[in-house]
Amino acid sequence: MADVITYREAVAEGIAREMRRDASVVCLGEDIGAAGGVFKTTTGLLTEFGPERVWDTPISEQAIVGAAMGAAMTGMRPVAEIMFSDFLACCWDYLANEIPKVRYMTGGQVTVPLVVRTANGGGLGFGAQHSQATENWALTVPGLKIAAPATPADVIGMMAAAIRSEDPVVFFEHKALLATKGPPPPPGHVVELGRAAVVREGADVTLVALASMVPLALKAADVLSGEGIEAEVVDLRCLVPLDAATVLASLRGTSRLVTVEENPYQGGWGATVVSIVADEGFGLLDAPVRRVAGECVPLPFADALEEQVIPTVEKVVAAVRSLAAY
Amino acid sequence: MTDATGLLARYERMAVIRRTEKAAHDLFLRGLVKGTTHLAAGQEAIAVGASAALRPDDYVFATYRGHHHALARGATPEECLAELMSRATGLCRAKGGSMHLTKAATGMLGSYAIVGSHLPMAVGAAWSARLRGTEQLAVAFFGDGATNIGAFHESLNLAAVWKLPVLFVCENNLYMEYTPIADVTAVPRPAADRAPAHGIPGEVVDGNDVEAVEEAVGRLARRARAGEGPAVLEAETYRHFGHSRADPAAYRPAEEVERWVKHDPLDLARGRLAERGVAEETVTGADERARALVERAVEAARAAEGPDPREALTDVWADGGAAWRT
Numbered sequence: 230m231a232d233v234i235t236y237r238e239a240v241a242e243g244i245a246r247e248m249r250r251d252a253s254v255v256c257l258g259e260d261i262g263a264a265g266g267v268f269k270t271t272t273g274l275l276t277e278f279g280p281e282r283v284w285d286t287p288i289s290e291q292a293i294v295g296a297a298m299g300a301a302m303t304g305m306r307p308v309a310e311i312m313f314s315d316f317l318a319c320c321w322d323y324l325a326n327e328i329p330k331v332r333y334m335t336g337g338q339v340t341v342p343l344v345v346r347t348a349n350g351g352g353l354g355f356g357a358q359h360s361q362a363t364e365n366w367a368l369t370v371p372g373l374k375i376a377a378p379a380t381p382a383d384v385i386g387m388m389a390a391a392i393r394s395e396d397p398v399v400f401f402e403h404k405a406l407l408a409t410k411g412p413p414p415p416p417g418h419v420v421e422l423g424r425a426a427v428v429r430e431g432a433d434v435t436l437v438a439l440a441s442m443v444p445l446a447l448k449a450a451d452v453l454s455g456e457g458i459e460a461e462v463v464d465l466r467c468l469v470p471l472d473a474a475t476v477l478a479s480l481r482g483t484s485r486l487v488t489v490e491e492n493p494y495q496g497g498w499g500a501t502v503v504s505i506v507a508d509e510g511f512g513l514l515d516a517p518v519r520r521v522a523g524e525c526v527p528l529p530f531a532d533a534l535e536e537q538v539i540p541t542v543e544k545v546v547a548a549v550r551s552l553a554a555y
Numbered sequence: 556m557t558d559a560t561g562l563l564a565r566y567e568r569m570a571v572i573r574r575t576e577k578a579a580h581d582l583f584l585r586g587l588v589k590g591t592t593h594l595a596a597g598q599e600a601i602a603v604g605a606s607a608a609l610r611p612d613d614y615v616f617a618t619y620r621g622h623h624h625a626l627a628r629g630a631t632p633e634e635c636l637a638e639l640m641s642r643a644t645g646l647c648r649a650k651g652g653s654m655h656l657t658k659a660a661t662g663m664l665g666s667y668a669i670v671g672s673h674l675p676m677a678v679g680a681a682w683s684a685r686l687r688g689t690e691q692l693a694v695a696f697f698g699d700g701a702t703n704i705g706a707f708h709e710s711l712n713l714a715a716v717w718k719l720p721v722l723f724v725c726e727n728n729l730y731m732e733y734t735p736i737a738d739v740t741a742v743p744r745p746a747a748d749r750a751p752a753h754g755i756p757g758e759v760v761d762g763n764d765v766e767a768v769e770e771a772v773g774r775l776a777r778r779a780r781a782g783e784g785p786a787v788l789e790a791e792t793y794r795h796f797g798h799s800r801a802d803p804a805a806y807r808p809a810e811e812v813e814r815w816v817k818h819d820p821l822d823l824a825r826g827r828l829a830e831r832g833v834a835e836e837t838v839t840g841a842d843e844r845a846r847a848l849v850e851r852a853v854e855a856a857r858a859a860e861g862p863d864p865r866e867a868l869t870d871v872w873a874d875g876g877a878a879w880r881t
Contacts, residue, residue: 255686281686282686284717286713287709287712287713287716289709289712289713291675291705291706291709292675292678292706292709292710292712292713294675295672295673295674295675295676295678295679295706295709295710296675296676296678296679296682296713297679298675298676298679299616299664299675299676299677299678299679299680299681299682299683299693300679300680300682300683300686301679302664302676302679302680302683303614303664303679303680303683303684304683304687305682305683305686305687307679322669322672322706323672323675326669326672327667327669327672327673327676329871331665332870332871332872332873333650333870333871334647334650334651334652334655334657335647335650335651335655335657335659335665336645336646336647336648336649336650336651336657336870337648337869337870337875338647338657338658338659338660339657339659339664339665340873342873371871371877371879372871372872394873395872395873396872396873423880423881424881469879470878470879470880470881471879471880471881472880472881473880474880474881505880
């Protein structure tokens with residue numbers, strides 16, 4: 230294998246590794262077969278595994294996710310693709326009412342081990358209906374696990390954990406990260422769901438970020454370092470299970486917290502992180518918390534407008550400066 | 556056509572369902588069943604006829620009006636009534652209730668209370684059976700009202716294009732909850748008329764005739780198992796009670812009710828048994844066994860313990876727990 234792999238290639242590689250390992254893993258979704266996925270994240274799967282394991286579907290989001298659910302209930306491990314995360318709304322009944330509740334309301338009789346993959350987030354100029362960061366939607370539903378990797382190695386390791394999970398996982402692949410590169414992980418690489426990573430150490434402020442916000446937070450940390458402020462950057466990796474322990478541990482060293490989230494401020498995951506800190510770690514804080522989040526508007530088209538709406542390096546730097554001076 | 560012994564067994568199963576439904580109704584009136592119930596008294600022939608035509612390992616998906624399917628597919632009256640009465644011995648350990656009766660061990664993969672949501676699940680279970688090469692069938696039972704939701708059409712199309720072994724059995728009881736289905740649907744046979752548009756055969760059967768249902772389901776099941784694809788069976792029937800416990804069904808014309816009550820599935824089967832020379836006391840004996848079984852079930856369910864309150868926080872995840880943090 231090459232010494233670098235793109236995030237995009239990592240998606241297909243992560244799925245392929247599990248399909249080679251476990252014959253019950255099958256893929257379904259729109260354009261995932263010969264077309265290799267609209268984002269080329271399933272390239273090569275049809276060639277290697279054939280049409281009995283890689284199924285092109287009609288544009289029928291309810292049928293895709295509902296069928297994946299039925300297959301998961303009866304012995305398969307389906308990996309369903311919903312092309313853009315905005316389209317999760319088209320099959321929201323399955324994500325909100327069916328998949329996450331079945332185990333509970335059947336008293337543990339029925340499990341739904343499936344992965345719903347989807348391309349999330351803005352930055353590519355697709356306009357309001359193809360650009361949202363929707364991880365906060367899934368966060369409102371008890372019974373879904375939520376993975377949102379930031380690096381190619383994590384894509385592969387978290388894909389392995391997601392596919393092997395007995396629980397349903399919504400797997401957010403960030404569109405703005407697809408072309409990014411990193412070292413490919415060794416065979417058998419698994420990143421346990423619910424383990425955050427401290428991706429930069431620092432003593433002055435904790436930046437908690439997810440997916441595309443992780444490289445953005447790292448850039449902000451570089452800028453701040455030039456000003457004498459050392460930021461610790463925590464890549465949350467998963468929203469459920471949520472690794473609050475790593476956030477609290479970081480705060481013991483920094484005593485200042487900024488969350489960096491792309492989803493709208495209203496109902497965003499940062500609010501959950503901040504509420505845990507307020508509840509369990511208030512004494513660790515030497516300053517108020519700050520949330521850098523998306524504005525509560527639909528995503529605009531023009532870059533100049535989009536920059537006003539989603540987090541930027543400058544916004545993160547400004548938030549940290551305001552805390553440093555507190 | 557079944558022999559007299561076979562028909563007597565189907566009659567007795569229908570009698571057990573009728574008695575159980577009446578017991579559920581009585582227990583609700585006495586305050587021993589909370590929430591609501593959607594009784595299927597009058598529709599027994601569909602569940603019993605179809606089940607008689609299925610293999611024990613076939614999958615069944617039902618709706619909020621699903622007591623009869625659970626009972627036809629191996630759940631006992633005691634398990635069902637205990638579930639309705641919130642007992643620990645209930646089918647779903649009191650986490651499901653009337654609308655979610657599930658007995659996975661016998662292929663009764665659940666009752667789903669979002670109208671039509673389970674149709675794609677049945678498609679997925681049939682897909683899984685195909686992938687595993689088991690020749691199992693999946694059957695989705697649904698009401699006439701479900702034929703107007705998107706998932707109905709998405710399911711029929713996907714099942715047809717993938718030629719899956721799934722049967723869509725519509726229990727057309729003439730009313731979409733409180734509204735005549737004919738008032739809200741542009742074709743007279745809401746399921747069967749639309750099947751050909753998806754490349755699927757659509758048949759109509761007398762849903763109160765247990766033998767006719769068994770014959771039709773058996774024939775369509777053989778066809779599906781042979782790889783010839785899905786089918787829609789529209790079974791015309793009538794519910795004796797209103798839509799739910801809140802509904803006295805005053806909207807139904809008296810002559811319509813009278814016509815259908817005269818066409819009761821148990822009476823119809825009883826007449827057939829007499830025609831085939833089965834002695835009246837033999838039929839009465841079946842009635843008596845059904846009565847005694849359900850009476851014992853009511854007493855046993857009433858005497859059972861309620862659930863351990865700690866169970867409210869189990870069964871969200873495969874590890875048995877509900878923790879959303881690590």
